[in-house]
Amino acid sequence: MVDIANTILGKIVDRKYEEFAARLKQRSLKDVEELAKAASPVRGFAQALNSKRPGVIAEIKKASPSKGIIRENFNPAEIAAQYEDAGAACLSVLTDADFFQGADENILIARNHCSLPALRKDFLIDPYGVIEARALHADCVLLIVASLSDQQLEEMSKTAFEQNLDVLVEVHDEEELERAMRLSEHCILGVNNRNLKTFEVDLDISVRLKKLLDPSRLLVTESGIATVDDVARMQANDIHAFLVGESFMKQPRPDHAFTALFGKPESV
Numbered sequence: 001m002v003d004i005a006n007t008i009l010g011k012i013v014d015r016k017y018e019e020f021a022a023r024l025k026q027r028s029l030k031d032v033e034e035l036a037k038a039a040s041p042v043r044g045f046a047q048a049l050n051s052k053r054p055g056v057i058a059e060i061k062k063a064s065p066s067k068g069i070i071r072e073n074f075n076p077a078e079i080a081a082q083y084e085d086a087g088a089a090c091l092s093v094l095t096d097a098d099f100f101q102g103a104d105e106n107i108l109i110a111r112n113h114c115s116l117p118a119l120r121k122d123f124l125i126d127p128y129g130v131i132e133a134r135a136l137h138a139d140c141v142l143l144i145v146a147s148l149s150d151q152q153l154e155e156m157s158k159t160a161f162e163q164n165l166d167v168l169v170e171v172h173d174e175e176e177l178e179r180a181m182r183l184s185e186h187c188i189l190g191v192n193n194r195n196l197k198t199f200e201v202d203l204d205i206s207v208r209l210k211k212l213l214d215p216s217r218l219l220v221t222e223s224g225i226a227t228v229d230d231v232a233r234m235q236a237n238d239i240h241a242f243l244v245g246e247s248f249m250k251q252p253r254p255d256h257a258f259t260a261l262f263g264k265p266e267s268v
Contacts, residue, residue, distance in 0.1 A: 004146055008065050008199065009123075012099055013147045016125050019098075029128055035135035036163060040108075043117035045140035045166035046188055048089045049241055050218065052265040054231070057119060057220065058088035058258060059245025060110055063101040066199050071249045080110035082255035083248075087265040091118040092243055095136070108137045119168060123147060127159040140166040142190075145176040157183050168220065177209050189213070190243065194223040203230060207237045231261060 004010035049055040060083075062074045080091060093110050094102035107118050117139035124130060124141060125148070133141045141160050143153055153169070160167045161184070169180045170190040180189060191206045201224035210219050221234050222243040234242070244261070251257035 008099075009144075009147060012065070012096070012123050013125060015098055016123050020126055020128065023132070024128065029131070032128065032132050032135050036131050039134055039137050040111070042134070042164045043111075043115070043139045045090055045117040045119065045168075046186070046218075048117050049188070049220070051267055052087065052089040053240050053268045054235070054262055054265050055089040055220075055241040056087070056258070056262055056265060057090045057092050057241070057243040058083040058086075058248060058254070059092040059094070059121065059243060060106065061092075061094045061100060061102070061121075061245045061249055063099075064246070065099045067246070069101070070246060076106045076109045077113040079254055080114045080116070082253065083258065084114035084116050086255040086258040087262070088116060088258065089265065090140070091116050092121045092245065093118050093138075095120055095122045104136050111137055117166075124156065125152070127156050130156050130159045130165065131163060133160075134163040134165055138165065140168055140188075142168050142170060143187075144170045145180050146170075146172060150179060150182065153179070153183060157187060161186065170222065171209070172205065174209065174212065177212060185217075188218055188220060190220040190222050192222045203233065206234065206239055210237055210239055225261070228261060 060076050060079050062071050063069045091110055093107045094100040095104050096102045111118050119140040120133040120138035121142055130141050143156055157167050167187045168190045169187045170192050171177045171180050172192050191209050193203050193205045194201050203224055206221040220241040220243050221239050225242055225244050226247045248254040248257045
């Protein structure tokens with residue numbers, strides 16, 4: 001594992017262990033499992049992402065640790081509906097409260113105002129959080145390779161599939177990609193173009209890692225996609241799935257920003 005001590009990611013993960021302990025006291029694993037069983041039917045996240053070109057995971061995010069408040073006028077219901085109308089394939093909904101000013105209930109709010117599947121965008125560190133994601137009506141979970149051991153990755157991805165959730169496994173370099181490739185081929189691979197230690201963005205990371213994969217393997221490029229040229233560059237390198245948040249959230253109308261960046265995605 002990469003050393004994340006004294007990084008923003010490290011601070012977030014440390015806080016997540018504290019949060020997990022507190023949540024477990026408030027609600028037992030058994031109770032969360034019962035809530036997960038009662039959740040609304042899962043919507044196929046990977047299937048939806050594969051059904052459009054470009055396949056765009058549009059993010060609902062109020063703030064970030066590096067930028068602070070990104071969107072003052074934050075209405076998850078309105079944003080979700082706009083994203084669907086613009087042609088997004090999926091949603092990514094921040095649920096972390098301390099660093100991103102997210103909220104658990106935003107997943108259900110967003111899903112209730114569109115038909116898109118939603119990723120629970122959080123920093124999960126235990127299978128409890130995966131089952132909790134389903135209880136919150138999520139359709140997919142994020143597993144960040146840099147913050148998890150191989151055992152955690154295996155156990156949490158297995159738990160996700162048992163819950164009928166899709167899994168987005170996020171990597172940043174060749175070593176992390178190698179670890180991610182040991183997991184089920186049903187996992188979606190995501191490449192974060194942002195350096196976890198410096199928070200600098202380099203789109204070459206996605207291009208470089210894509211070349212190491214079988215051409216048929218879906219890869220989602222994350223972070224730093226801000227211009228039409230960025231999109232064209234990714235597509236020229238056979239990358240057709242994107243996760244974009246900040247570029248949309250900064251604009252008065254996220255749907256207009258979506259269209260300016262991607263046009264109208266086509267069904268495939």
